[in-house]
Amino acid sequence: MLKTFELALPPFHFQIQTDLPLVVDNLKAMYGHGLLDVINGHTHLAYIDYKLHITHTNGFRRFYKPQARFKCDQYEPFKPLNHSQAFAMLEWGMNWTIASYEMEHVVIHSGVLARGDEAVLFPAPPGSGKSTMTAHLAFNGWRLLSDEMALITPLTQSVVPFVRPICLKNQSIALAKQWFQDAAFSSIAKDTHKGDVVHLAAPVHHSSDLIRPAQIKAIVFPKFVANAQLEIVQLNQAQAMHQLADNAFNYSVLGDKGFNTLIGVVERSACFVITYSDVQDVQAFLEQEVLSQANDIVGEHYA
Amino acid sequence: MPEESVSNHQPAIISMHTLQHLFVHPEDALGFDSHTWSALIIVLRHEKLLARYAQRIDVAVGLNTLPEFVQRHCRSAMTLAERHAKQVHFELSELAELMQQSSQTWLVLKGAAYTASGHAVAAGRIYNDIDLLVDKSSMGSAERTLVMNGWLPQTIDDYDQAYYRQWAHEIPPLRHGYRGTMLDLHHNLVPPVSGRAPDMSLLFEYIEITPQQIPVLTLPAMTLHSAIHLFFNEDFSASLRDTTDLYLLFNAFSKDDWESVVMLADKTKFTTELALAMHCVSELFYITLTARQQAYIEQHTHRRQRAWLLMALSSEHPVIRPPGHWRYSAYAWLRGHALKMPLGILLYHLMMKTGRAIMQSMFGQHIFTKQDQGTQRVSND
Numbered sequence: 001m002l003k004t005f006e007l008a009l010p011p012f013h014f015q016i017q018t019d020l021p022l023v024v025d026n027l028k029a030m031y032g033h034g035l036l037d038v039i040n041g042h043t044h045l046a047y048i049d050y051k052l053h054i055t056h057t058n059g060f061r062r063f064y065k066p067q068a069r070f071k072c073d074q075y076e077p078f079k080p081l082n083h084s085q086a087f088a089m090l091e092w093g094m095n096w097t098i099a100s101y102e103m104e105h106v107v108i109h110s111g112v113l114a115r116g117d118e119a120v121l122f123p124a125p126p127g128s129g130k131s132t133m134t135a136h137l138a139f140n141g142w143r144l145l146s147d148e149m150a151l152i153t154p155l156t157q158s159v160v161p162f163v164r165p166i167c168l169k170n171q172s173i174a175l176a177k178q179w180f181q182d183a184a185f186s187s188i189a190k191d192t193h194k195g196d197v198v199h200l201a202a203p204v205h206h207s208s209d210l211i212r213p214a215q216i217k218a219i220v221f222p223k224f225v226a227n228a229q230l231e232i233v234q235l236n237q238a239q240a241m242h243q244l245a246d247n248a249f250n251y252s253v254l255g256d257k258g259f260n261t262l263i264g265v266v267e268r269s270a271c272f273v274i275t276y277s278d279v280q281d282v283q284a285f286l287e288q289e290v291l292s293q294a295n296d297i298v299g300e301h302y303a
Numbered sequence: 304m305p306e307e308s309v310s311n312h313q314p315a316i317i318s319m320h321t322l323q324h325l326f327v328h329p330e331d332a333l334g335f336d337s338h339t340w341s342a343l344i345i346v347l348r349h350e351k352l353l354a355r356y357a358q359r360i361d362v363a364v365g366l367n368t369l370p371e372f373v374q375r376h377c378r379s380a381m382t383l384a385e386r387h388a389k390q391v392h393f394e395l396s397e398l399a400e401l402m403q404q405s406s407q408t409w410l411v412l413k414g415a416a417y418t419a420s421g422h423a424v425a426a427g428r429i430y431n432d433i434d435l436l437v438d439k440s441s442m443g444s445a446e447r448t449l450v451m452n453g454w455l456p457q458t459i460d461d462y463d464q465a466y467y468r469q470w471a472h473e474i475p476p477l478r479h480g481y482r483g484t485m486l487d488l489h490h491n492l493v494p495p496v497s498g499r500a501p502d503m504s505l506l507f508e509y510i511e512i513t514p515q516q517i518p519v520l521t522l523p524a525m526t527l528h529s530a531i532h533l534f535f536n537e538d539f540s541a542s543l544r545d546t547t548d549l550y551l552l553f554n555a556f557s558k559d560d561w562e563s564v565v566m567l568a569d570k571t572k573f574t575t576e577l578a579l580a581m582h583c584v585s586e587l588f589y590i591t592l593t594a595r596q597q598a599y600i601e602q603h604t605h606r607r608q609r610a611w612l613l614m615a616l617s618s619e620h621p622v623i624r625p626p627g628h629w630r631y632s633a634y635a636w637l638r639g640h641a642l643k644m645p646l647g648i649l650l651y652h653l654m655m656k657t658g659r660a661i662m663q664s665m666f667g668q669h670i671f672t673k674q675d676q677g678t679q680r681v682s683n684d
Binding site for chain 1: 341378
């Protein structure tokens with residue numbers, strides 16, 4: 001049966017329709033109180049930004065290797081996937097929706113975590129251990145703003161939270177389940193294009209965590225290498241700009257505004273490539289050398 | 304977690320009338336509540352009209368008078384449309400060089416021509432491909448030059464390939480290998496197999512060059528082509544957007560332009576299409592016609608044809624689609640096909656096309672779609 005939900009996920013409101021029990025269960029586990037049941041057409045939110053659907057494909061296909069399809073309103077951006085991957089597909093569909101239509105922020109493919117109101121961006125390709133790092137920091141005194149998308153207010157250093165579950169892949173799944181035994185995990189989506197995937201509910205300590213922006217202080221391009229010693233290489237501004245632009249979804253659409261925003265962010269941030277095998281080393285470095293108490297050091301490099 | 308208090312609103316109902324009214328009276332945007340806006344934004348985005356409406360509302364009352372989330376969607380759509388226009392100007396300046404080398408006569412058509420022309424119809428217009436037209440004798444050299452310069456043919460199935468080559472007025476679409484821009488190359492406005500293809504030398508007399516040195520049709524000829532494209536066609540999926548094009552084009556007419564469009568329609572024998580365009584625009588956007596215009600419409604169209612095609616122009620978005628709308632869509636679709644193809648060829652074409660559609664309706668839309676191969680695909684990279 002087709003069920004309708006509303007999901008308040010600042011800064012956006014989604015309506016989600018699904019006939020897949022697996023999706024309903026995972027939505028409840030991942031979003032808790034943010035997920036609102038629409039019963040008999042009684043809505044909760046004052047407005048809806050995007051209407052998403054994740055449903056069985058039609059016809060006989062439903063009985064033979066059933067598939068799930070995602071639609072944003074009437075538009076279907078992806079080919080259907082095996083129905084066991086439906087929740088992961090919905091999460092990716094939400095990312096696709098924001099990356100395609102949201103032009104009010106400069107959107108970067110990046111983890112964003114803050115200590116207090118000082119944010120660090122972790123833009124990185126899959127396989128760099130970005131999400132493992134995100135998960136570790138989010139459960140160890142940092143505030144998660146996003147695992148996948150940094151929404152930067154144009155021409156500022158300000159990044160707006162878009163708090164979503166953390167997407168863990170392959171080996172990091174077992175690690176995270178061992179680290180965070182009390183946390184809520186989604187069911188496993190096996191054999192996706194990213195491998196096995198599990199979502200981990202974001203720890204939200206205070207309702208203001210969902211809306212309070214933070215100021216970007218550093219950009220870290222993480223690189224996980226098993227058994228490696230911590231190695232920190234400072235990037236110059238041109239290198240950092242180049243790498244940041246590579247990870248930006250809509251920077252070219254925004255034209256001058258996008259370009260100037262990234263320039264501003266790079267000019268006022270410390271930028272590093274960090275090769276690591278232990279996330280705690282990275283945390284210690286960021287807390288001791290990069291954020292607040294170490295502002296002087298950062299200042300020297302960029303004076 | 305939600306910051307809004309719980310309310311028990313039923314989802315707002317909007318209709319075609321809401322869309323028509325808001326286009327002509329953008330100042331009335333102030334009267335809508337948040338539920339109406341949620342539906343409007345979704346439908347307008349689906350109709351590729353969000354940027355165009357946003358712009359009209361901005362001019363009329365300023366976007367900042369609207370609820371915050373509406374402003375956000377309007378501004379995002381306008382940003383995308385601006386970027387789109389920039390990209391098209393860039394592509395056209397690149398293409399101009401290639402086309403000058405390779406063809407005797409060439410010009411830009413439809414959406415990209417609206418953007419290039421700078422007429423009011425350029426505002427907030429988005430589209431999927433750039434349409435170029437060359438004189439038929441230059442078709443081969445234009446295609447070769449484009450392919451040599453990175454505009455690559457797409458893989459399409461054998462039937463479609465043969466369809467284009469034998470019966471159509473264009474070659475299969477080309478795609479820029481690096482930028483992904485899609486390009487259609489035509490040698491006529493309509494498929495020659497229809498028996499209605501005009502002598503293009505008639506239209507070549509109506510070419511003007513934009514300040515950026517891009518050849519486009521003059522305003523009256525551009526308008527006639529817009530009418531042909533909408534009404535000599537089976538595809539009504541962007542019909543609402545195309546009708547707003549016609550409104551903006553007609554709106555910019557001088558008295559001479561009216562004479563010129565009537566004359567050109569006469570010469571090219573597209574009087575019915577022009578009359579239908581005049582009728583539908585006046586009906587949808589509440590324009591009072593002159594007695595002469597009314598007489599022209601009645602002379603060149605039938606009552607039922609006018610009425611049914613007007614119905615077919617309605618948005619097909621589920622939020623709006625009135626019950627029974629399928630009849631008008633089916634009429635428009637059959638009529639469009641019948642205009643474009645002689646009956647024998649049409650039956651063969653539809654048989655080939657529907658065979659596949661029947662398979663899909665029985666076995667699911669994705670019966671032909673290979674399932675994502677997951678990890679296998681990654682390891683193959």
